[in-house]
Every structure is written in structure tokens, then in C-alpha cells.
Amino acid sequence: MSAEARVEPGAPVLAVEDLHLTYVTADGDVPALRGVSLEVRSGEVLGLAGESGCGKSSLASTVLRLQPASARVSGRVLVSGEDVLTLRWGALRAVRWAGASIVFQGALHSLDPVQRVGHQIEEPIALHEPGTSPAERRRRVAELLEQVGLPAARARAYPHQLSGGQRQRVMIAMALACRPDLVVADEPTTALDVMVQAQVLALLSELVRGSGVAMVLISHDLSVLGQMSDRVAVMYAGRVVEQGPASAVLGDARHPYAAALSGAFPRVGDPAARFAPSGLPGDPPDLRSLPPGCPFAPRCHRAAPTCAEAEPALLPLAVPSGPTSAAGPAGPAGPAGPRERLAACVRLEES
Amino acid sequence: MTSHPDGPVLEARGVSVRFRTRAGEARALDGADLRVRAGEIVALVGESGSGKTTLARTLVGVQRPTEGQVLLDGTPLPTRAKALAPFRRRVQMVLQDPAGALNPRHTVYDSVAEGLRLHGLSQGADGRGEEQQVADALSAAGLRPPEPLFLRYPHELSGGQRQRVLIAGALALSPQLLVADEPVSALDASIRGEVLALLLSLRETLGLGVLVVTHDLGLAWNVADRTAVMYLGRVVEEGPTEQVLTDPQHPYTQALLSVVPEVEGLAPQVLRGEVPDPTHVPAGCRFHPRCPALADGRAEAAGVAAACRGTALPVLPIAEDGAHRAACHLVTPPG
Amino acid sequence: MSAPTLTPGALARRRRAESWRRGWSEFRTHRSGLVGLGVLVVFVLVALLAPVLADSDGLSVTKATGGVLEAPSAQYWLGTDDNGRSVLTLLIWGSQVSLMVGLLATVISMGIGTLVGLVSGYFGGVLGQVLFRVTEWVLVLPQLVLAIVLASLFDPSLLVISAVIGVTSWPGTALLIRAQTLSVKERAYLERSRVLGAGHLHLLRRHVLPNVVPMVFANTTLTVAIAILNETTLSFLGLGDPTRVSWGSMLEDAFSVGAITTGSWWYLLPPGLCVVGVVLAFTLVGQALESVLDPRLRGRR
Numbered sequence: 001m002s003a004e005a006r007v008e009p010g011a012p013v014l015a016v017e018d019l020h021l022t023y024v025t026a027d028g029d030v031p032a033l034r035g036v037s038l039e040v041r042s043g044e045v046l047g048l049a050g051e052s053g054c055g056k057s058s059l060a061s062t063v064l065r066l067q068p069a070s071a072r073v074s075g076r077v078l079v080s081g082e083d084v085l086t087l088r089w090g091a092l093r094a095v096r097w098a099g100a101s102i103v104f105q106g107a108l109h110s111l112d113p114v115q116r117v118g119h120q121i122e123e124p125i126a127l128h129e130p131g132t133s134p135a136e137r138r139r140r141v142a143e144l145l146e147q148v149g150l151p152a153a154r155a156r157a158y159p160h161q162l163s164g165g166q167r168q169r170v171m172i173a174m175a176l177a178c179r180p181d182l183v184v185a186d187e188p189t190t191a192l193d194v195m196v197q198a199q200v201l202a203l204l205s206e207l208v209r210g211s212g213v214a215m216v217l218i219s220h221d222l223s224v225l226g227q228m229s230d231r232v233a234v235m236y237a238g239r240v241v242e243q244g245p246a247s248a249v250l251g252d253a254r255h256p257y258a259a260a261l262s263g264a265f266p267r268v269g270d271p272a273a274r275f276a277p278s279g280l281p282g283d284p285p286d287l288r289s290l291p292p293g294c295p296f297a298p299r300c301h302r303a304a305p306t307c308a309e310a311e312p313a314l315l316p317l318a319v320p321s322g323p324t325s326a327a328g329p330a331g332p333a334g335p336a337g338p339r340e341r342l343a344a345c346v347r348l349e350e351s
Numbered sequence: 352m353t354s355h356p357d358g359p360v361l362e363a364r365g366v367s368v369r370f371r372t373r374a375g376e377a378r379a380l381d382g383a384d385l386r387v388r389a390g391e392i393v394a395l396v397g398e399s400g401s402g403k404t405t406l407a408r409t410l411v412g413v414q415r416p417t418e419g420q421v422l423l424d425g426t427p428l429p430t431r432a433k434a435l436a437p438f439r440r441r442v443q444m445v446l447q448d449p450a451g452a453l454n455p456r457h458t459v460y461d462s463v464a465e466g467l468r469l470h471g472l473s474q475g476a477d478g479r480g481e482e483q484q485v486a487d488a489l490s491a492a493g494l495r496p497p498e499p500l501f502l503r504y505p506h507e508l509s510g511g512q513r514q515r516v517l518i519a520g521a522l523a524l525s526p527q528l529l530v531a532d533e534p535v536s537a538l539d540a541s542i543r544g545e546v547l548a549l550l551l552s553l554r555e556t557l558g559l560g561v562l563v564v565t566h567d568l569g570l571a572w573n574v575a576d577r578t579a580v581m582y583l584g585r586v587v588e589e590g591p592t593e594q595v596l597t598d599p600q601h602p603y604t605q606a607l608l609s610v611v612p613e614v615e616g617l618a619p620q621v622l623r624g625e626v627p628d629p630t631h632v633p634a635g636c637r638f639h640p641r642c643p644a645l646a647d648g649r650a651e652a653a654g655v656a657a658a659c660r661g662t663a664l665p666v667l668p669i670a671e672d673g674a675h676r677a678a679c680h681l682v683t684p685p686g
Numbered sequence: 687m688s689a690p691t692l693t694p695g696a697l698a699r700r701r702r703a704e705s706w707r708r709g710w711s712e713f714r715t716h717r718s719g720l721v722g723l724g725v726l727v728v729f730v731l732v733a734l735l736a737p738v739l740a741d742s743d744g745l746s747v748t749k750a751t752g753g754v755l756e757a758p759s760a761q762y763w764l765g766t767d768d769n770g771r772s773v774l775t776l777l778i779w780g781s782q783v784s785l786m787v788g789l790l791a792t793v794i795s796m797g798i799g800t801l802v803g804l805v806s807g808y809f810g811g812v813l814g815q816v817l818f819r820v821t822e823w824v825l826v827l828p829q830l831v832l833a834i835v836l837a838s839l840f841d842p843s844l845l846v847i848s849a850v851i852g853v854t855s856w857p858g859t860a861l862l863i864r865a866q867t868l869s870v871k872e873r874a875y876l877e878r879s880r881v882l883g884a885g886h887l888h889l890l891r892r893h894v895l896p897n898v899v900p901m902v903f904a905n906t907t908l909t910v911a912i913a914i915l916n917e918t919t920l921s922f923l924g925l926g927d928p929t930r931v932s933w934g935s936m937l938e939d940a941f942s943v944g945a946i947t948t949g950s951w952w953y954l955l956p957p958g959l960c961v962v963g964v965v966l967a968f969t970l971v972g973q974a975l976e977s978v979l980d981p982r983l984r985g986r987r
Contacts, residue, residue, distance in 0.1 A: 051539040163625050193398040194566060198610035198621050220540060223569070223612035257541075264540040268572045268596050268614045275551060277573040279544020283509040299541075413880050432885060439883035446881075451874035456896050458701065465892070466882040502701050520882070 012039040012078070013181045013214035014063065014100070019075035021058055021067060030287045032058040034238040035075075037314075042181065043212040045205070047229030047246060049222055049261060053284050055238040056218045060186045063216070064096055080181050097124040101175040103168075105187035110171060111159040117170045118155025121145070124177045144173040148203055165196035172203065176213075183208075184216045189224065201228055223265045226250045234258040237285050237295035240314060244341030254317060254343045257296045294346070302347050314344040358389030358558065359527045361410060361442060365419035365666055367584075368405050375630040379405045381584035381637075382419070382666040389527050389560040392550065394575035394592065396565055396607075400626045401581040404447075407530050407564045411444040440470060443521035447533040449513035453505040459516050460501040463488055466524045484523055491557075492519035493549050511542035518549065528560040529553070535570065547574050569613040572596055580604045583637045584629060586667050590675025600677035602644040635660045636680060644681055655680040712978045719974020725967035729960075733781040744775035745931060755943075755950045765952035767936075768943040776931050777956050783932035784914055784964070787848050791913035794852025796859055796906055800898075803863025808871055808886070808894060818864065825857035833916060837925040844927050851916045859905055863898055870897045900979035907972030911965040918961050933957035 021033035032055045040046045048056045061067050063077055065084050077084045079099045087095060101124075104110045112120055121141045125132060132140075142152035148169040159167055168188060175183050185204065189197040205228055208215050219225050225232050226246055233243035234255065242255040253259035260280045266273030282299040285291065291298060293308035300307065317340075368380040380402045387393045387410075397403045408414035410421055412428050412435055421428045423442065429435055443466075446452040453462050463485045467473050473481040489497035492515040505513055514534065521529060531550065535543040551574055553559045563575060571578045571592055578596060579589040580603065588601040599605045609617040622641045627633060633640050639659045642650070650656040658680045667678040677683075713719055732739065743749045752766035759765070764773040806817035824832075836850045870876075876893055884892075920926055921934025922941070940946075940953040 051541060165625060193625070194568075194607060194611050195398060195622050196625060198619060202619070202621060221612070222540070227612040261540055264544050265613060266569045266573050268568055268608065268611070270572075273569075273573060274593075275574065277544040277547035277551070277570075279546075279548065280541035281545065283511060283542070284539070411881050413877065436883055439881065444878075444881040446874050446878050448874050452878045454873075454875040454879075454893055454897075457892075465879060465884075469879075469883045469888060517878070520878070524882070 011041065013042050013080055014038070014040040014216065015076075015078040016059070016063070017076040017078070019059070019062065019077060020073065021055075021062055022072040023058075023068065024070045024072065028288050029072075031290075032071075032238055032287065033062065036235075036238075036240055038233060038240065038243075040182065040214040040216060042214050043208065044231070045208055045215045045217055045229045047225030047232040048216060048218045048235060049220070049225055049232060049258075050235035051220065051261075051284050053287065054235040056235050057186055058238075059235075060102065060184045060216065060218055063182075063184055064100055064102055065092055066102075094128065098128050098178040098180055100182035100184065101178070101180045103171050103175045103183065103185040103188050105190050111167060113159055116156055116158060117162070118145075121155070121170065121174050121177050124174065128178050140177070141173075144176055145170075147176065147207070148173045149199075163196075164192055165199060168192065168196075168200050169203065172200075172207070176207065176211075179211075180213060182214045182216070184218070186218045187220070188217070190219070190221075197224075204228065221265065222250060222262050234261060237287065237290060239295075239344065240342070241296070241345070242343040243314075244317070248341060254348055255296075255345045256300050256302050256347075258343075294344075304347060306346055312344045312346045314342045317341045317343055317348065358560070359424050359441065360386060360388050360422075361528050361560070361562075362386045362422045362425075362669065363406060363410055363416075363419065364422065364669075366406065366409055366416045366421065367418040368402075368409060368414060369417045372630060374628070377629040378584050378632055379629055380409065380416070381629075381632060383581070383584065383586050384666055384669045385410070385562075385579055385586060385589075386669045387528055387530075387560045387562045390554060390558045391576045392554055392561045392563060392574050394563050394565060394571035394578045395581060396568060396571055396578060397581035398566060398607075398626050400583070400629065402584040402629070403564045403581045404532055405584075406581070407444070407532050407562065410562065411442055411530050412438060413444075436470060440524045441526055442528045442530070443524055443526040445514075445517050445521055445529065445531040445534055448537055449510060449517050450505070450537070452517055453513060455505055458502045458504060459489070459508070460485055462505075462516060463520045463523050466520060470524065472524070485519075488519040488523035489516070491522050491553070492516070493545070494519065509542075510538050511545060514538060514542075514546055515549070518546075518553075522553070522557075526559070528562070530562045530564070532564045533566070534563060536565070536567070543570075544573075550574055568596060568608065568611050572613075580607070583626060583632060585637065585678065587638065587679070588675075588677040589667060591673060594675040598675075600675070600682050601638075601679045602642050602681070603638050604677070606643055635662055636664055636678075638679075644679075650681060653681055653684070655684055658684075709978050713974055716974035716977065718970045722967040722970030722974070725963055726971065729781055729785065729964055729967070732778055733785050736778050736782055740772070740775040740778045742779070744772050745779055747771065755945075755948060755953065757950075758952050764956055765950070767939065767953055773936075773953055773956060776936055777933070777960060780931045780933045780936055780957065781960065783844065783927070783930050784917060784934070784961070787844060787851065787917040787932070788910045788914035788964075790844070790848035791851035791855070791917070792906055792910045794849060795856045795909055795913065796902060798852065799856035799859025800863050800902055802856065803860040804867055804890060804894065804898065806860070807864035807867030808890060817860075821857045821860045821864070824854070825861070827854075829854045830916070830919060833920060834923065834925060837920055842925060842927050844930065847917060847920060847926060848913075850920070851913050855909065855912060855916070859902070859909065862901060862905055866898045866901050867894055870894050873897075904972055904976035904979055907968045907975060911968040911972075914961060914964055914968075933961050 016036055016038045019033050019036045023030040023032055036059060038046065048059065050056050062073065067073065073085055079095055082095065084092065084095055118141050121144055122137050125137050125140055141155050145152050145154055150166060150169050162170065188204065189200050192200060201224065217225065217228055229246045231244065232246045232249040233240045234249065236257050242249055242253060242258040249258060250262045253262050263278035280299050285295050293310055294312055297303040297307040363383055363385045366380055366383050367378065370377045370379060383406050385406065395403045395406065405414060409416050412421065423438055428438060464481055467481055467484055475484050486497045489500060494500055494512065494515050508516065535546050538546060547570065550561055554561060565571065575592045577590065578592045579586045580601065581587065582603050588595060588599065588604045595604065596608065599608055606620040606622050608614050609620045620643050624641060636659045639645050642659065644650050645656060645659050650659050664678045667676055747769045750770035752762055752770040752772060754768055754770055756762060756766040762772045764777065767773055767776065802817050802821060806814040833850050833854045837847065840846045876889055879889055879893055917932065918934035918937065921932050922938045924938060926932055926935050936957040945953045
């Protein structure tokens with residue numbers, strides 16, 4: 001993907017349209033994604049929230065077509081306008097790294113233990129820009145390391161010589177090596193201590209704001225998402241159940257699941273949370289045998305008999321403040337564009 | 352809050368734990384004092400490497416202190432394994448990883464009954480048989496009705512259920528104090544609240560005292576009466592949770608609070624680097640190489656900068672009820 | 687599980703029966719394991735029914751009815767030996783000795799190996815190190831030479847042969863058990879049990895051993911195979927029990943009367959094939975058991 005092909009500001013770098021993903025296992029089919037639509041523009045951070053098994057990591061890997069070959073996929077994943085799911089292998093390789101790259105959780109296991117980190121950062125550059133000289137590549141590596149707050153000399157270190165936070169920085173440098181338009185960060189700070197997490201998050205948001213890449217940030221920790229994201233999508237049982245501007249979704253969640261999830265992360269100093277931890281009864285549903293109707297209904301304190309009848313669609317919320325959507329200047333996006341404030345719950349009108 | 356001044360008290364006094372490593376002697380715990388009473392919940396917070404888990408293991412008697420003592424009701428823990436039995440019945444622990452802390456080959460029933468059998472309590476003094484005691488413990492841990500779970504294996508349970516089985520296994524011995532090491536860090540967010548609510552209700556109904564070891568300040572705010580902050584093997588600040596978390600005195604606690612996303616409205620003070628290696632504890636105040644108050648001249652202005660670099664702080668003593676203390680030259684100037 | 691009248695003990699037994707059934711249906715998917723099991727069943731039946739299948743008089747040199755080294759015929763299906771005894775009769779009675787020595791030696795070997803492996807893995811420290819070194823030392827000694835030296839010190843009997851084989855073949859088992867123990871030792875449920883007040887004996891019995899035993903189990907079948915081979919070798923070298931016929935002693939006799947030069951294949955081949963058959967069968971069963979009992983191997987077939 002050359003620099004000229006870059007998308008203009010404001011156009012979606014990533015557009016996911018009605019994506020379905022089903023893992024085929026010995027114990028039956030597991031529908032991990034059931035009709036997900038999202039979009040992310042350049043310079044924007046989309047936070048993906050949800051519990052383990054809700055499909056957020058499946059979504060991340062499908063965006064880079066890293067899902068297992070046996071899985072059934074339908075729908076479209078457009079990265080800078082190209083459908084990743086139908087690309088030929090060579091073109092797909094160009095999209096990985098240069099178009100979109102991924103920062104995994106657990107940096108220790110994603111780095112090759114017997115290669116110097118500088119070499120590992122250099123590898124995608126050598127692969128995607130074969131014209132560059134070794135000296136030029138080394139200069140780029142040094143630049144990247146400094147960009148992520150590591151001294152250039154650390155290029156000669158092996159992964160085990162770095163701390164957890166430093167390794168995560170190396171992973172970020174690798175993800176940025178080919179100047180991608182989109183970075184998918186899957187739980188980038190989960191294994192890190194709060195202080196190091198703060199360092200890595202500060203670095204990530206600086207990079208997004210500075211270079212205008214689009215980012216999908218996946219985390220089970222809503223407070224991290226609240227701090228980092230422009231918009232947040234909450235997933236449950238393979239579907240987006242609520243999405244919208246981060247402050248609105250986290251501060252005033254409409255879907256009962258999203259509300260329960262944000263309640264599980266108390267604000268220190270909030271008297272309402274003192275001696276009152278909030279959570280949800282029950283466990284996430286088994287995807288192999290989803291109940292008919294709303295999959296959240298069995299755990300929902302507001303469930304009505306109608307909830308078990310049909311799965312509610314993801315619909316725009318009536319925004320009380322006026323006709324303009326809370327997502328800002330989305331323009332005439334037509335019916336239910338993916339940028340509006342949306343929620344999938346039949347009981348919303350009754351509240 | 353509902354602390355029972357006459358109830359049992361578990362105390363660590365000047366506890367140190369040292370390990371020999373290739374890099375030299377590591378001071379995992381370097382003089383820590385802490386107290387938990389029945390009926391109160393104390394949060395022990397810190398980053399990894401701060402020694403919080405070592406202190407918890409020392410308090411339940413599975414880690415022997417190199418120096419200092421653990422006392423239950425003022426009596427030091429016996430060192431002989433046999434003599435520890437009565438102590439074990441009174442002080443129990445819930446481990447961090449519910450998936451790994453249950454033997455995969457044991458049923459829920461066997462796991463919960465294990466403690467009873469070890470202490471020869473299968474025929475309870477109150478006439479309850481083993482089965483009844485197991486059922487009661489599971490119910491108390493919020494697994495109701497308990498019978499359908501008896502013969503399940505750990506891999507057939509959800510994460511939240513496993514954590515409750517672990518809690519039930521500890522409760523079966525009717526302990527007075529419970530040490531919970533990161534009780535919810537392996538659980539999904541929605542289940543987290545349920546388990547924390549269980550800890551609170553056990554405090555209410557059984558008068559249990561709980562020490563919660565965690566890296567999560569939001570959890571401390573959720574459940575703890577008192578909060579102790581550890582840094583590099585020592586408690587550096589301790590006091591009522593409201594005071595410690597909303598009016599922190601120690602620069603480390605201040606920095607920690609400023610960066611956790613659960614706290615709003617504080618300018619983030621991101622400390623450089625990571626917790627130093629416990630084989631090289633800095634001289635003077637152990638926090639001084641990373642201390643923002645020393646870096647921005649506040650310590651200089653208060654005239655304690657030299658002390659920060661050169662004068663070691665005494666072990667923070669156990670505070671009397673309600674007191675809030677911090678081990679910092681700025682808070683308690685030397686001399 | 688819905689029957690409230692059953693006690694937890696009875697229910698636990700039912701659960702255990704269920705898991706045995708599951709294991710068996712998993713085992714049945716291994717065709718080679720089934721073949722091995724079938725062969726073993728045949729051999730064990732033959733050994734048990736030897737008095738019915740062949741008159742023990744056929745073992746006596748003085749009561750021998752056939753000629754010297756007769757080729758197979760309708761009367762002597764596998765021909766006769768140099769004393770005129772039926773080779774088939776010898777073979778049937780020989781299976782008793784071979785299987786018995788194999789099993790007995792395995793029990794001894796597994797016993798020593800499991801004990802040494804458990805103790806050296808669990809306790810570590812000086813005791814663990816010493817045991818580990820001893821294990822390694824015995825492992826590097828040539829097993830057969832050691833067995834020959836030991837066997838020649840005692841009057842040969844079934845028990846002595848079994849003991850000699852058992853005492854020289856445990857280090858492999860010990861190392862395996864030790865490695866498994868070391869990994870189980872670090873599991874969090876041991877720490878939990880310790881907090882509950884468990885001592886070493888309880889931890890070993892309730893937590894370490896049950897998690898190590900499947901390995902022992904799979905390893906047992908492989909050890910039996912080796913023990914039978916060793917018995918054959920020792921008997922072949924003339925160190926076996928002279929009063930009992932075994933496959934090994936048959937091979938020795940055949941060899942010493944020059945069955946090879948005279949072309950008396952019926953004397954040499956059957957015991958050899960029986961040894962190979964039993965050893966192979968045990969190995970096949972062992973491999974199948976290993977994958978049934980080790981969940982990590984289960985998916986990989």
C-alpha cells in the first residue's frame with residue numbers, strides 16, 4: 001500500500017460490514033461473530049469492550065484474516081477500501097503490516113526469543129520495502145525505538161533482556177514499522193502493572209494523535225477504554241449490543257449489559273461504589289446453544305417475556321438533545337450508519 | 352466499620368523474607384507491619400514485585416519469615432507443622448488462580464471436604480455430618496443449591512463458580528480470618544462484582560476479617576475498610592480507605608492514583624522505569640530514585656532532600672484504629 | 687446426579703465408572719491398541735489354561751513320546767525337541783513363566799521407580815539430589831551386564847530372576863515420575879492444600895500421586911515388554927530357573943543342540959515369535975493407553 005493510496009482524513013480506514021465468523025470444532029459449530037458492523041476513521045480510536053468469549057479477539061484476528069482456515073466467514077472487512085477477506089495471498093501480505101498491523105497481548109510469546117529485537121522490527125520493513133538499504137533500515141529501527149520511548153541501542157537486546165513494558169514497546173514499534181493506516185491492539189496492557197500500563201497507554205494515544213493512524217483497542221477493562229477511545233462498542237455473544245461516543249457509552253450506558261459492565265469498574269472516590277460492588281449474576285452464554293431471543297435476557301434484570309422471542313436489532317438511539325447525532329458531524333449517513341449511537345435492546349423505549 | 356475490637360487479630364510485625372538468588376540476596380519483604388481484625392476488610396495494594404503476595408503467604412503461615420513474627424491474638428505462630436493445625440482452622444487463604452488452585456481430578460465435593468478431612472472434622476462438633484458441612488459451605492459461598500455441584504469437576508465449572516468453590520473450601524473450616532490473593536483478577540468484569548459482594552456479605556454474616564491482596568485500586572475502594580500500599584517489600588502508606596485513596600500522603604500512592612484509569616481529575620504523574628529489583632533496594636528512602644516529589648524540588652523546598660537520599664525510613668508501625676500514616680520524610684520530617 | 691437418595695460416595699463411584707467408560711470408548715478408537723489387547727488376552731488365556739491345553743507330562747524328558755527333533759506333523763503340530771517333547775506343549779507352559787516373570791519384574795521395577803521418582807522429585811534438597819544421582823548412575827550402567835552379574839550371585843529361581851530384572855530396570859521409570867512430580871509440585875492446588883493444613887504424606891497421596899499415576903500406568907506396559915525380553919535373554923544365557931520351561935530356555939536349548947545348523951526351525955521360531963508378539967502387544971497397548979490418559983495427546987491423532 002503506497003503512501004499515495006492513503007485514505008483522505010475522515011474516510012473510514014476500517015469498515016466491517018455484517019461480519020459473521022463461525023469456528024468449526026469437533027463439539028459443533030461455535031458462532032463467534034454474528035453480524036458485526038463497525039467503522040474506524042483515521043486518527044480515531046475505537047474501543048472494543050466485552051467479556052472473554054464475546055468475540056472481540058475473533059474480530060481482531062479476522063480484520064487481519066488471521067482466523068483459522070477451517071472457520072466459516074461471511075460479510076466484508078474493508079481496510080482502506082480493500083476487502084481483506086477476498087484478497088489474494090500476496091495482496092493480503094501487503095495489507096498486513098503496511099495497511100494494518102496488530103499488537104497482541106503477551107508480548108513475551110509474540111517475540112522470537114533468539115533474535116535481537118532490532119532485527120525483528122527490521123524484518124517487516126525488509127519484506128515490504130525491498131528497495132531499502134540495510135543502513136536505511138537500521139536508521140528506521142532506531143527512529144521507531146525512539147518513537148516508542150526506548151534508546152536506539154536497545155535494538156541489540158534480546159527479548160528476555162527487556163522488561164514487560166519494554167517488550168510491549170517493541171511490539172508497538174514493530175506494528176508501526178511499515179507505517180500502517182490501522183493498528184489493532186488486542187489487550188496491549190493486560191499483563192502489565194498499572195504504572196507501566198499508564199506508560200504504554202500514554203505512548204499509544206500519542207502515536208494515534210500524532211500520526212493519524214486509526215486504532216482498534218480491545219480491552220476487558222472499561223476504564224482503560226474510557227481513557228483512550230473516541231468511540232466504544234460493547235460486544236456480547238458475538239454481536240455489538242451498544243456503541244457510540246466513549247463518554248456516552250461509559251457514562252450513560254443504555255443497554256443493560258453495557259451498564260452492568262461499566263458499573264463493574266468503579267471510580268475511586270465515587271461514594272455510590274463504596275461497599276457496593278456491582279456485577280451481573282450468571283455466566284456468559286454458551287455460544288453453541290444460544291437461547292432464542294436476546295442472548296443477554298437470562299442474566300438481565302430488566303428482561304420481559306418479549307425478550308425471549310426475537311433477538312433485538314442494533315438500532316439508533318433517540319438522542320434527546322436534538323436531531324444531530326451524538327457522534328458529531330457524521331453527516332447524512334442514511335439509515336442506521338455505524339457511527340451513530342446504537343443499542344440492541346427492546347426495552348429501551350420503555351425506560 | 353464493623354470491626355470487632357475483641358475479635359481475633361492477625362498481625363505481621365517487622366516481617367522480612369529474604370531469598371538467595373544468583374544476583375545476590377533478594378529482599379522480597381523488608382520489614383512489613385500489618386494488622387487484620389475480624390469483621391474488617393483490609394486491602395493490600397501494590398505493583399508486582401512489591402512483596403504483597405509474599406506478605407500474604409507469610410500471614411497464612413506457608414512462607415516462614417526470615418525475620419519478624421506473625422501473631423494471632425498476640426501469640427506467635429508455632430514453627431512446627433503439627434502445632435499449626437489450630438491456626439490453619441482459624442486463618443484461611445483463597446488463592447489467585449481458581450483454575451489452577453483446584454485439583455483437576457477432584458470433584459467439588461472432595462475439594463471442599465479436603466480441609467474437614469485433614470482436621471478430622473468430618474463429623475462436626477455441632478452434629479452436622481461431612482455432607483451437610485460441605486453443602487453449607489457451598490451455600491455460604493453463594494452456590495445454591497449446592498447438591499448438583501457435588502460431583503462436578505473443575506473443568507466443568509465457570510470461572511466464577513471455581514472461585515466460589517475455592518472460597519467454600521476455605522469457609523468449610525469456619526475460619527475467622529480470610530486472606531484472598533487477587534480474588535477477582537482472573538475473572539470477567541461482570542462476575543467480579545458478585546465475588547466482591549460475597550466477601551462483603553461474609554463479613555456481615557460471619558464477622559469474617561478479610562485481607563484482600565490486589566493491584567486494583569478500584570477493588571480496594573469497592574470493599575476495603577482500610578488500605579495498605581506496598582512498595583518494594585514495605586508498607587509505605589496505610590489508613591482508612593477513604594483517606595488513603597482520596598487524600599494520599601505518600602508520593603508513590605499519589606502517583607499510583609494519578610495513573611489508574613479509575614480515578615478522574617488528577618494530572619497523571621507517570622513514574623519513569625519500573626519497580627527496582629529487590630536485590631538492589633536503594634539506600635535512603637527506597638522510593639527516592641523514582642520519587643516525583645524529589646524530582647520536582649518539593650523535597651528540596653521542605654529541606655528533606657538529603658534525608659530522602661541518605662536516611663532510611665523506619666518500618667511504618669501498625670496504626671491505631673482510624674489513623675492514616677505514610678513512610679515519607681516529607682510527611683514525617685526526620686529529627 | 688438428580689437422584690437425591692444416593693450418598694455422595696455412591697455418586698462418586700458412579701462418576702468414576704463413567705470416566706472408566708469414557709476412557710474405554712477412547713481406547714477403542716485406537717485400532718493398534720485393540721489388536722495388542724486382543725493378542726495379550728489370548729496369551730494370558732493360554733498361560734492360565736496351560737494345564738487344560740497341554741498335559742504337564744509332556745514336559746517330562748522321561749515321559750517323552752516323540753522322536754528327536756521331528757518336524758511338525760498331525761500329532762506334534764510344532765514338531766518335537768531334542769528330547770522328543772512336543773514343542774507346542776513347551777511353548778504353552780513356557781508362556782506361564784515368561785508372563786509371570788514379566789509382570790512380577792514390572793511390579794518390582796515400577797514400585798522402586800515410582801518411590802524413588804516421587805521422593806526425589808517432591809522433596810528436592812539433599813535427599814532428592816542423592817536419589818537423582820543414584821538413578822542416573824544406575825541408568826548408565828549397562829542393564830543386561832548388571833542383571834547377569836546379579837543373577838549369577840544367587841541360585842536361579844523365578845523370584846530371583848524377577849527381582850534381578852526389576853532391580854535393574856527402574857531408573858527410566860524413576861526419571862519419568864520425577865519429571866512429572868516436579869511439574870505437579872508447582873501447581874496451585876498443592877499450595878491450597880498446604881494452607882488447609884496438609885502434610886507431605888497427604889499432598890503426596892491425594893495430589894501428586896493421582897496426577898502421576900496415569901504416567902506410571904502407561905509406562906507399566908512398556909516395562910513389561912522389556913522385562914519379558916530380559917527374562918528371555920537371561921534364560922538364553924543359561925541364568926534362568928532350570929526347573930521351569932520358558933521361551934528363553936527353549937531358545938537356549940534350541941541354540942545349544944544346533945537347531946540352526948540342523949534346520950529345525952520349528953524349535954527356534956515359535957518361542958522367538960511368541961516373545962516378539964507379546965512384546966509388541968504390550969507396546970501397542972502402552973501407546974494407546976498413553977494417549978488415552980494424557981489429554982494433551984488426545985486431540986492429536
